[in-house]
Amino acid sequence: MSAPQDSNGQPPTGQPPTGQTADDRIPRDRDDDYGAEAVAARQRFVRERTGSTLEHVASYSLDPATLPGNVENFFGVAQVPIGLxxxxxxxxxxxxxxxxxxxxxxxxxxxxxYNRGMKLMREAGGITTTVLDDRMQRAPVFLFESARGVKEFSGWLDAHLDEIAAAAEATTRSGRLIEIQKFSAARMLYTRFNYTTGDAAGQNMTGKATFAACAWIKQNYPGELHFYLEGQFATDKKSSTVNMLHTRGKRVVAEITLPAALVEEHMGVSTDKLWKARLVGNLGGFMAGVNNNGLHSANGITALFIATGQDVANVAESSAAYGFSELLPNGDYYAAVTIPALIVATYGGGTGLATQRECLELLGCYGAGKVLKLAEIVAATVLAGELSLGSAVVVEEWVQAHDELGRNRP
Structure with missing residues (x-):
C-alpha cells in the first residue's frame, strides 16, 4: 500500500516523507549546539518531517548564543504581540x-x-503599593522512626540554625536563609526553608542552598534521619493556602480610593452597584470552592510575565489574589488587591534575553535592585484590570467588548 499524500502529492503534515530512512533523533551538536549550523540542522529536520515552512518561527533578531540556560534544541521563536x-x-x-x-x-x-483601569486610577491620584514580605522556599521533609524523633530533631534544628544557614549560604552570593518553619505530622517533619533571594526569583538558588544545608544536617545530627529535598510543601508552581498565608516570592498590596463621581464618569457604574456585585461574586466564589477572590489577575500577570521574561509557569502561584473593597460613607470606593505569592525577577532566567530585557528597561526594572519595583508595578497593573473588568460585568459591557475587540477569525 502506498503512503498517504495530500493534494500536491506530498506526505500530509506531521508524517515523514515516503521512504525516509534518516535517524529520527533531533539534531544536536555537542561542541556548539547554539551555533548557526546546529540551529539550521534542526530547522531542516522540522521542515523535512512536518512539511512546515517555518517562515516565521525561523525568523528572529535575538542571538542564539545568548540562549544556553534558557532553552534546549533551539530552532526558532514564538512571536507574541505586545500591547502598551x-x-x-x-x-x-x-x-x-x-x-x-x-x-x-x-x-x-x-x-x-487594563488601559481603561489605568486611566481611571491615574485621574484618582494613582495607586499606592506596598511590599509586605519577601521570601522564597525549598521545603524538605525529614522522616524518623517515631514522632519522638520529630520532637528531638525540631529542637536540634532551632539550636543549630546559624550553622545550617552558613552551609546554605555558602552556595550563593545573594541568598540568605532567614528562618526554618516546621510543620509536623505522624513521624515526619515538613519544613519550609525561607530565603531572601535578591533580584532573582530564586527557585534554583534555594534548591541548591537547601541541598547543602540538608547535607550538613545529615552529617552533623547525632540521630538517624532520612529526608527528601522537596516534600511538596513549597507547592512549587501550584496555588496553595500555605503560600497565600505565609508568602512565596513577594507579598505586595495595591490600593486606591476612587471618588464616586469619577467611577461613574469613566466606568458608567455607581459605586454602590459595583460594591454589591463584589459581594455577590464573593459568595459565588465561596460556593465554588476557590482559594482566592481575584477576578482575572492571571490575565495581566501572564501578559507581563511573557513580556519581561519571567517563568510563566509561576503564574499558577502568582495570580492568586485577595481582593478587598469597601463602600465608604460618602459613596467613594476603596479597592485593594493583595498578591501573596508573586514570583518575579529582574536578573537571571529569561530577563536578560533581547526582547524581555527591552521590556524591563521600558519599565526601568532591569538589573540589580529593581525587583521590588517590578513587584509593585505588577500589583498596580492587576488592580487596574480588576476594576475595569468588575465594572464591565456590572454594566454588561463585558461580552460586547470581547465581541468587538476579541474576534480574530479567518
Whole structure:
C-alpha cells in the first residue's frame, strides 16, 4: 500500500516523507549546539518531517548564543504581540511615577481593559503599593522512626540554625536563609526553608542552598534521619493556602480610593452597584470552592510575565489574589488587591534575553535592585484590570467588548 499524500502529492503534515530512512533523533551538536549550523540542522529536520515552512518561527533578531540556560534544541521563536497600556501612576515605596506597561497577549480586549483601569486610577491620584514580605522556599521533609524523633530533631534544628544557614549560604552570593518553619505530622517533619533571594526569583538558588544545608544536617545530627529535598510543601508552581498565608516570592498590596463621581464618569457604574456585585461574586466564589477572590489577575500577570521574561509557569502561584473593597460613607470606593505569592525577577532566567530585557528597561526594572519595583508595578497593573473588568460585568459591557475587540477569525 502506498503512503498517504495530500493534494500536491506530498506526505500530509506531521508524517515523514515516503521512504525516509534518516535517524529520527533531533539534531544536536555537542561542541556548539547554539551555533548557526546546529540551529539550521534542526530547522531542516522540522521542515523535512512536518512539511512546515517555518517562515516565521525561523525568523528572529535575538542571538542564539545568548540562549544556553534558557532553552534546549533551539530552532526558532514564538512571536507574541505586545500591547502598551498606561500611563500607570504608582505611588509606591519602590515604584514611583508614570509607567507604560508592556503586555504580551493574543487575547483581544485585554490591553484595552487594563488601559481603561489605568486611566481611571491615574485621574484618582494613582495607586499606592506596598511590599509586605519577601521570601522564597525549598521545603524538605525529614522522616524518623517515631514522632519522638520529630520532637528531638525540631529542637536540634532551632539550636543549630546559624550553622545550617552558613552551609546554605555558602552556595550563593545573594541568598540568605532567614528562618526554618516546621510543620509536623505522624513521624515526619515538613519544613519550609525561607530565603531572601535578591533580584532573582530564586527557585534554583534555594534548591541548591537547601541541598547543602540538608547535607550538613545529615552529617552533623547525632540521630538517624532520612529526608527528601522537596516534600511538596513549597507547592512549587501550584496555588496553595500555605503560600497565600505565609508568602512565596513577594507579598505586595495595591490600593486606591476612587471618588464616586469619577467611577461613574469613566466606568458608567455607581459605586454602590459595583460594591454589591463584589459581594455577590464573593459568595459565588465561596460556593465554588476557590482559594482566592481575584477576578482575572492571571490575565495581566501572564501578559507581563511573557513580556519581561519571567517563568510563566509561576503564574499558577502568582495570580492568586485577595481582593478587598469597601463602600465608604460618602459613596467613594476603596479597592485593594493583595498578591501573596508573586514570583518575579529582574536578573537571571529569561530577563536578560533581547526582547524581555527591552521590556524591563521600558519599565526601568532591569538589573540589580529593581525587583521590588517590578513587584509593585505588577500589583498596580492587576488592580487596574480588576476594576475595569468588575465594572464591565456590572454594566454588561463585558461580552460586547470581547465581541468587538476579541474576534480574530479567518
Amino acid at each position: 497600556a498606561g500611563p500607570l501612576l504608582v505611588n509606591g515605596e519602590h515604584a514611583q511615577g508614570d509607567f507604560y506597561v508592556p503586555l504580551a497577549t493574543t487575547e483581544g480586549t485585554l490591553v484595552a481593559s
